[in-house]
Amino acid sequence: MAVPEWTIADFIHRGPWWRNRGILFLNIYLILPLFTAITNGFDSSLVNGLQILPAWQDEFHHPKGTSLGLINSAQMIGGLVGLPFTPFCSDWFGRRATLFIGSVVMLAGVGTQSTATTVARFVGARVLIGFGLTFGTNAAPLLITELAYPTQRAKLTSFYNSSWYFGSIVAAWACFGAFNDAPNSIWSWRVPTLIQALGPFMQMCLIWFIPESPRWLIHTGREGQAARVLARFHANGFDERDPLVVFEMAQIRHALKMEKETSKTTSFYSLFGTPGNRKRMRLIIGIAMFSQWSGNGLVSYYINLVLEGVGISSTSTKAAINGGLQIWNLAAALTGAFLVDKLGRRTLFITSNAGMLITFSMWTLTTALFNTLHITAAAKATIPFIFLFYLFYDIAYTPMLVVYTLEILPYAIRAKGFAIMNLTVSLTLAFNQFVNPWALDGIGWKYYLVYCGFLAFELIFVIFLVIETKGYTLEETAALFDGEEKPAEIEQRGGEAATVSMSRGAIGSTPSPIYDPPEKPFAVVESYELRDTGSTSEMDRWDQGRGQELELDLDHEQYHGEFRVL
Numbered sequence: 001m002a003v004p005e006w007t008i009a010d011f012i013h014r015g016p017w018w019r020n021r022g023i024l025f026l027n028i029y030l031i032l033p034l035f036t037a038i039t040n041g042f043d044s045s046l047v048n049g050l051q052i053l054p055a056w057q058d059e060f061h062h063p064k065g066t067s068l069g070l071i072n073s074a075q076m077i078g079g080l081v082g083l084p085f086t087p088f089c090s091d092w093f094g095r096r097a098t099l100f101i102g103s104v105v106m107l108a109g110v111g112t113q114s115t116a117t118t119v120a121r122f123v124g125a126r127v128l129i130g131f132g133l134t135f136g137t138n139a140a141p142l143l144i145t146e147l148a149y150p151t152q153r154a155k156l157t158s159f160y161n162s163s164w165y166f167g168s169i170v171a172a173w174a175c176f177g178a179f180n181d182a183p184n185s186i187w188s189w190r191v192p193t194l195i196q197a198l199g200p201f202m203q204m205c206l207i208w209f210i211p212e213s214p215r216w217l218i219h220t221g222r223e224g225q226a227a228r229v230l231a232r233f234h235a236n237g238f239d240e241r242d243p244l245v246v247f248e249m250a251q252i253r254h255a256l257k258m259e260k261e262t263s264k265t266t267s268f269y270s271l272f273g274t275p276g277n278r279k280r281m282r283l284i285i286g287i288a289m290f291s292q293w294s295g296n297g298l299v300s301y302y303i304n305l306v307l308e309g310v311g312i313s314s315t316s317t318k319a320a321i322n323g324g325l326q327i328w329n330l331a332a333a334l335t336g337a338f339l340v341d342k343l344g345r346r347t348l349f350i351t352s353n354a355g356m357l358i359t360f361s362m363w364t365l366t367t368a369l370f371n372t373l374h375i376t377a378a379a380k381a382t383i384p385f386i387f388l389f390y391l392f393y394d395i396a397y398t399p400m401l402v403v404y405t406l407e408i409l410p411y412a413i414r415a416k417g418f419a420i421m422n423l424t425v426s427l428t429l430a431f432n433q434f435v436n437p438w439a440l441d442g443i444g445w446k447y448y449l450v451y452c453g454f455l456a457f458e459l460i461f462v463i464f465l466v467i468e469t470k471g472y473t474l475e476e477t478a479a480l481f482d483g484e485e486k487p488a489e490i491e492q493r494g495g496e497a498a499t500v501s502m503s504r505g506a507i508g509s510t511p512s513p514i515y516d517p518p519e520k521p522f523a524v525v526e527s528y529e530l531r532d533t534g535s536t537s538e539m540d541r542w543d544q545g546r547g548q549e550l551e552l553d554l555d556h557e558q559y560h561g562e563f564r565v566l
Contacts, residue, residue: 022236023149029210030147030156032203033099034163036140039106039199040133041167045326046192047072047126049175051304052318056189060119065441067119069434074123076430078109078130079137083426086138087419094220095146095213098139103200103207105132110200114193132200137422141402146213149234150248157406158337158399165330165398170195172326176319183315218252226252270413271420276482280408283465284417287349287404288424290458291397294353295360295451297432298440299325299386305440306386310370310379321383328387332394339395344470345404348396349462355392357455359385364448371445401425407469408481 017023050056051068063071089098109128116122141160148156174192182188211233217226227240227249235242271281298306303325307318339348363385369378401421409417439447467480 017149017152020236022233023152026147026149026211026233027152027156030144032206032210033140033143034160035199035203036099036102036133036136037160037163038167038170039196040137041164041169042171042196042199043075043129043133043167044164045168045171045322046175046196048303049172049192049319049322050189052315052322053175053179053189054315055184055186059117059186059189060122063119065438066434068437070123071119071126072437073430073433074126075130075133076426076433078127078132079134079426080130080423080430081127082131082134083138083419083423086135087416089135090139090142091216091219094216095139095143096207096210098135099143099203100207102132102135102139103204105129105135106200107197107204108132110193110197113196114190129196134422134426136200136203138419143213145406146215147211147229147233154341154403155337157403158340159334161402162330162333162337162399165326165333165394167199169323169326169330172319172323176316176323179315179319214248215252215256218249219256223249223253271417274482277413279467279481280417281420283408283467284405284421285424286461286465287397287401288421289428290353290461291401292425292428292432293451293454294356294393294397294458295363295389295448295455296393296397297429297436298448298451299390305437309440309445310367310382311376312379325387325390329390329394329398332391333398336395337399340399340403341470344468345400345407346462346466346468346470348400349466350459352392352396353455353459353462356389357452357459359389359392360448360455361452363389364445364452367445367448404469408467 017027057063060071086098089101093101106129109125109130109132112128113122113125116125141157144156144160145153171192174195175189178188178191211229212225214226214229217223217229224240227245228238230245230248231238231240231242234248235245239245270277272278303322304318307321312318312321336348363382366378366382366385369375370382405418405421406414436447439450469480
């Protein structure tokens with residue numbers, strides 16, 4: 001007899017999400033962790049904008065080469081120092097507490113940065129900001145992923161990375177506005193640095209008003225609190241026996257149980273211990289490197305040098321181009337986030353890398369023509385090519401870096417694999433920020449040829465190695481990496497993707513509706529003839545007048561029939 005299956009699609013809300021009070025308030029609350037990405041974007045673009053301001057250049061004696069590289073890479077250095085501590089902080093103290101700690105540290109760094117008068121103090125402040133920011137960048141995406149409504153998880157995670165550009169827009173136009181109001185005052189650069197405090201200040205004050213991750217609550221033995229969170233925000237009410245709540249609670253309990261059983265043998269070595277995991281890490285490390293070594297770092301952190309390289313010296317013109325580029329980037333990144341589930345991951349990666357290779361090559365050509373032959377038209381053509389290059393970069397690498405990484409990692413190694421991705425980004429970014437000004441100062445436009453070659457390698461990499469995950473269940477994704485013999489192992493280790501399904505018991509099971517009206521989804525409740533009654537906990541059993549009925553409990557084995565996590 002075939003075993004019918006329930007998927008989470010059988011229990012989700014039907015209709016516009018904004019008409020569901022629980023989902024609406026949940027999405028409003030999830031704006032707060034997005035401020036981590038916004039703050040990251042602001043900070044990453046801030047020094048880029050400050051370099052355009054004469055008052056900042058005078059204050060720090062026109063830093064170049066190594067000094068400028070150190071200023072730009074200081075934030076990443078702080079992030080690298082904090083990175084080993086952040087996963088443990090998230091697991092021990094919770095996602096919200098980790099965000100709170102990061103916000104407090106960042107506020108201290110912003111205060112030091114805005115009053116700095118020497119390069120050493122400015123660099124020290126940025127190291128402190130980077131140290132605090134890495135706590136936020138670890139906890140915020142986990143909180144979003146683990147709190148988001150199941151059908152919105154991928155899009156919200158995509159929006160997290162895309163929100164980076166909200167911060168970069170504010171930074172770019174804050175520098176532009178401050179320069180216009182007080183072009184020669186020290187406040188033309190201090191005001192933008194003080195604005196950076198807004199994001200961490202809001203998180204510090206408001207983080208305790210949003211719910212904690214249900215997974216973390218269950219992991220720490222607070223199942224009742226986790227059920228209340230899911231009931232309120234996923235089931236639009238306070239019924240902890242709602243079928244969606246029962247389904248999600250069962251998933252999380254089972255996944256955490258399997259993780260506990262495998263934790264003794266799961267280490268960082270496990271990331272490379274099997275052929276399937278080596279494939280995963282090759283992809284994760286590859287796209288993490290490509291996200292920083294595609295030429296985007298030239299404009300993201302050294303737009304002043306790039307624009308001066310094609311003869312644009314006006315401060316207001318450079319600031320306006322920088323501000324306009326950030327708005328363009330945001331629009332492109334949000335477009336990519338909406339296309340993730342429509343076109344697929346592989347299609348977007350290939351389109352992105354092919355487009356970047358073509359546009360960056362043309363950007364290199366126009367810069368070379370201006371510098372060698374002094375062709376003014378070539379200089380003017382450089383600006384559109386920069387915008388086109390970022391269009392192709394943003395449709396894939398901004399929204400999908402985090403999403404693709406989390407999708408291809410099984411639960412047992414997800415946290416460690418995500419940490420490796422963040423470490424790779426930090427290392428490549430720190431190297432990039434330190435080397436770029438030195439190389440641009442030394443060989444000028446010829447340095448662009450290095451990126452042309454690397455972009456060609458990236459295109460070959462994504463064509464032959466990136467695996468499509470659109471529409472696949474956890475089991476099918478595991479088969480793509482591990483072969484057909486591995487899904488059972490992944491199945492046992494559990495998972496919480498929106499595609500997880502559960503099979504109904506084949507013997508003596510009848511769905512028992514607890515919703516009114518009856519056209520709503522059935523509860524995950526089955527009638528069984530129990531072999532004995534001594535092993536079923538009270539929370540997993542109740543009497544509705546039709547004999548003993550058992551709420552879905554993946555760990556219970558004393559009934560005829562079975563539930564399976566796929």
